[in-house]
């Protein structure tokens with residue numbers, strides 16, 4: 001039986017000290033795209049959250065974000081220009097201060113770049129669909145723009161290397177641009193980038209190639225490359241893809257490119273087909289529950305040498321141990337926002353000291369950013385955090401994903 005304290009070596013030679021990973025989680029602490037002192041303090045406080053800490057998603061193209069941002073100074077971080085590198089180097093150093101690996105998650109948020117809409121700038125996606133859940137219009141990316149974004153993923157990887165990160169994670173999950181290209185619901189193109197399940201794979205494949213080419217050229221030995229995917233996209237009648245297509249995609253990617261890991265984004269680490277939407281509240285129709293085994297198991301045959309990370313709902317040592325029986329590494333998200341020593345306490349036999357919910361005292365200890373505080377103390381937090389009601393007094397307004405202030409719809413370009 002694999003133990004949580006066992007080191008793991010990836011195929012390109014990097015070794016992580018234990019099986020815990022902190023997954024990517026937005027801190028809403030950027031200003032004009034730059035990481036701030038708040039960002040750096042937060043990551044230093046989380047330097048022991050796993051043998052590998054993956055940063056929040058950073059946007060690789062100027063038109064690729066910010067998403068889930070409602071105010072200047074509460075922004076998603078950017079990596080689309082060299083000017084962001086010096087601050088990002090401080091983030092990498094903060095994460096690495098206890099000897100753990102720092103991974104940058106790189107993304108283009110596509111239709112989700114809401115702060116562009118709030119600032120009256122155009123928002124782009126694979127197809128110009130009138131999404132009922134977006135209070136702004138989206139524009140179709142031209143072929144030239146698509147190719148530029150692919151190059152931007154490579155340039156962002158170079159910046160991650162320059163900033164001292166140990167690896168990058170390509171964000172192919174959670175409805176951002178890469179997933180939007182894979183999804184039959186959001187990709188209605190009839191060019192090289194769409195129209196059949198095979199052509200909807202061209203964008204993710206080109207992004208991985210761009211990243212891998214950059215790594216070959218510039219990265220030190222052992223640089224880690226991972227790919228995050230949502231195993232399925234099922235929203236009521238709107239079917240983006242099922243696990244059948246996502247496993248085929250991963251099979252093709254991992255056969256063509258030697259990825260170090262694949263990271264399944266799921267609400268529960270043992271989710272089965274039909275269960276795997278990001279939010280706990282979303283469930284697919286029974287007809288999608290066609291194979292009652294964990295998705296973690298269904299992806300094993302398509303890893304082709306990559307390691308597997310799973311995530312979702314791990315809050316205790318027992319759950320972490322159960323997750324490790326299904327995959328190589330266990331990511332722990334919200335439990336680490338609350339208590340960044342979650343992993344450390346388990347690894348040193350002090351699991352009874354884990355803090356289970358957020359409190360006013362814990363907000364200081366974990367260096368929670370004001371952006372995260374506003375998210376969770378406001379009226380409409382996205383992914384629920386245990387104890388959020390304890391920190392309502394810290395709310396500074398513009399509080400959350402539900403309180404965004406858009407210009408009137410006809411003003412949106």
Ligand SMILES: Cc1cc2nc3c(=O)[nH]c(=O)nc-3n(C[C@H](O)[C@H](O)[C@H](O)COP(=O)(O)O)c2cc1C
Nearest residue numbers: 023024025026056057311312313314332333334383
């Ligand atoms: C505040 C917050 C921000 C998140 N931001 C990201 C992100 O930037 N990129 C990403 O891939 N997932 C993001 N996620 C999803 C987490 O990585 C993780 O998959 C999810 O929280 C489920 O794990 P948990 O139950 O351990 O929290 C975010 C989750 C939370 C709670």
